[in-house]
Amino acid sequence: MDSLLQLAADPTAWAALATLVVMEVVLGIDNLIFISIITNKLPADQQSRARRIGIGLALILRLALLGTVAWIVHLTEPVFEVFGKGISWRDMILIAGGLFLLWKATKEIHHSVDPNPEEKAGGQAGLTFTSAIGQILILDLVFSIDSIITAVGMTEHVPIMVIAVVTAVTVMLLAADPLSRFIAANPTVVMLALGFLIMIGMTLIAEGFGAHVPKGYIYTAMAFSAGVEGLNMLARRRKRRKAGTA
Numbered sequence: 001m002d003s004l005l006q007l008a009a010d011p012t013a014w015a016a017l018a019t020l021v022v023m024e025v026v027l028g029i030d031n032l033i034f035i036s037i038i039t040n041k042l043p044a045d046q047q048s049r050a051r052r053i054g055i056g057l058a059l060i061l062r063l064a065l066l067g068t069v070a071w072i073v074h075l076t077e078p079v080f081e082v083f084g085k086g087i088s089w090r091d092m093i094l095i096a097g098g099l100f101l102l103w104k105a106t107k108e109i110h111h112s113v114d115p116n117p118e119e120k121a122g123g124q125a126g127l128t129f130t131s132a133i134g135q136i137l138i139l140d141l142v143f144s145i146d147s148i149i150t151a152v153g154m155t156e157h158v159p160i161m162v163i164a165v166v167t168a169v170t171v172m173l174l175a176a177d178p179l180s181r182f183i184a185a186n187p188t189v190v191m192l193a194l195g196f197l198i199m200i201g202m203t204l205i206a207e208g209f210g211a212h213v214p215k216g217y218i219y220t221a222m223a224f225s226a227g228v229e230g231l232n233m234l235a236r237r238r239k240r241r242k243a244g245t246a
Contacts, residue, residue: 017160020151024168026219027150030200031058031143032172033193034101035136036180037108040190041127050129051176054136059169061144066151066161076149085210090145095208097142101201104135105194112191142204192229196222 032055039050075093078086147168151161183189199221203213 013157013160016157017163020160020164021167023150024147024164025171026215027143027147028058028168028172029219029222030196031139032176032179033196034104034139035176036183037190037193037197038127038132038135040180040184042129042132046129047180048177050132050136051180052173053133054140055169055173055176057133057137058140058144058172059166061140062147062165062169063162065144065148066158066165075145087208090149091208091210093142093145093208094204097139098201098204098206098208100138100142101197101204105197105201109191109194112187112194146204186233188232189229192225195225 035051035054039047039054042050075090076088078088079092080087147165148161151164183193199218203218206213
């Protein structure tokens with residue numbers, strides 16, 4: 001209790017908390033986009049429940065990993081070498097997660113461009129609730145490990161990490177349904193989001209092989225693309241209004 005009171009009275013701790021909360025929220029965007037795309041393929045009565053379960057699993061994984069911080073730190077130690085480059089467990093997890101994202105995003109783009117006849121008739125791809133949760137859990141694990149390692153690199157105080165993680169996951173929970181509805185209502189946004197997932201997948205693979213990609217570049221590119229798409233949406237809306245009044 002005394003240590004918590006000391007942290008609460010330390011301005012440096014508050015600055016670290018604010019920085020870490022922002023970082024965790026930004027890192028959660030990737031996870032949230034994937035959850036939204038996957039759950040939108042489920043029947044309408046299952047989508048919201050799948051999102052809550054997926055985000056709840058993300059919180060459980062992050063808190064569980066925080067309880068094993070010492071073990072998490074060792075994940076960055078090389079296990080073997082490939083062409084003189086040490087590969088750690090974290091690297092292998094990032095590479096596997098990146099490959100999964102590439103496979104999943106490419107598959108979804110293919111379904112959007114050239115859907116199967118049964119998808120055209122029913123409007124839904126053949127995805128079960130259990131399969132959706134399983135896919136979400138895989139990416140939750142990848143993003144959770146990356147999130148916790150980032151948190152460990154920014155502060156040594158576990159209470160600060162816990163507060164930042166809980167805050168970020170709460171923001172994800174509040175934003176999940178609105179984001180999913182927005183993506184479902186705008187087909188072009190779905191394609192843009194899938195493009196984001198491909199970029200994120202390539203970034204994970206690159207970082208797994210030791211090529212550091214500044215996150216600021218990635219999120220700036222995503223923000224710019226989203227801004228351009230927003231302008232396109234406004235232009236299409238104006239055209240529809242003019243056509244309706246003509």
